[in-house]
Amino acid sequence: MRLLLIGAPGSGKGTQAGKLAERFGIAHISSGDLLRQHVQDQTAIGRTIKSYLDRGDLVPNTVVMDMLRKPVVAAVEAGGYVLDGFPRTVEQAQASFPTARSLGAEVQAAIHLDVPSEELVRRLLARRRGSDDTEAVIERRLQVYLDMTVPLLDYYADREWKFAVDGTQAPDAVHEDIVAGLKKLALPG
Numbered sequence: 154m155r156l157l158l159i160g161a162p163g164s165g166k167g168t169q170a171g172k173l174a175e176r177f178g179i180a181h182i183s184s185g186d187l188l189r190q191h192v193q194d195q196t197a198i199g200r201t202i203k204s205y206l207d208r209g210d211l212v213p214n215t216v217v218m219d220m221l222r223k224p225v226v227a228a229v230e231a232g233g234y235v236l237d238g239f240p241r242t243v244e245q246a247q248a249s250f251p252t253a254r255s256l257g258a259e260v261q262a263a264i265h266l267d268v269p270s271e272e273l274v275r276r277l278l279a280r281r282r283g284s285d286d287t288e289a290v291i292e293r294r295l296q297v298y299l300d301m302t303v304p305l306l307d308y309y310a311d312r313e314w315k316f317a318v319d320g321t322q323a324p325d326a327v328h329e330d331i332v333a334g335l336k337k338l339a340l341p342g
């Protein structure tokens with residue numbers, strides 16, 4: 154099973170990806186977690202990554218795609234993935250599609266976790282994690298979502314394998330809605 158989770162910062166992507174990974178025995182691959190790991194491990198590219206994260210800006214495509222290639226290929230071989238945070242832009246979706254196709258590993262469902270802005274701001278302010286979660290950076294990340302990721306949702310709008318769930322519900326209810334949506338697509342669940 155190969156799934157994408159698309160949602161704003163604070164929409165619950167990490168939580169839902171974890172539940173899906175466990176339920177279906179697939180790998181949870183979070184672009185944000187992998188990027189933060191680079192910063193923490195002080196890798197060669199870590200300092201560059203940190204400058205983007207600290208501003209709330211997107212990390213350049215090449216960095217993100219180079220970082221994801223290995224884990225995604227490994228996950229495909231091992232039975233599937235739920236990608237949390239990638240693709241995040243139309244450009245990333247277009248750039249990664251040929252690779253996915255050549256691996257026979259095109260995405261089977263894209264799930265939009267729909268949460269209104271007021272709720273996102275409330276959640277993000279409530280869970281500030283440190284340097285990347287000052288009020289100004291939260292605002293910046295939400296603006297980047299509106300500018301860069303909402304167009305991705307429009308780009309996928311008429312694909313039958315894209316669906317939205319109400320992300321304001323309790324985590325277990327969101328999960329059950331996702332599973333129901335996957336069933337409608339005749340994916341296992």
Ligand code: ATP
Nearest residue numbers: 162163164165167184185210211212217238239241
């Ligand atoms: P949440 O906190 O709800 O999991 P988020 O969108 O705030 O969602 P992450 O997905 O963890 O957090 O991403 C954190 C940061 O990592 C982003 O603000 C961005 O700078 C960078 N990032 C993550 N994925 C990508 C990507 N696909 N392309 C470019 N930058 C990315």
Ligand code: MG
Nearest residue numbers: 166167183185
């Ligand atoms: Mg995350």
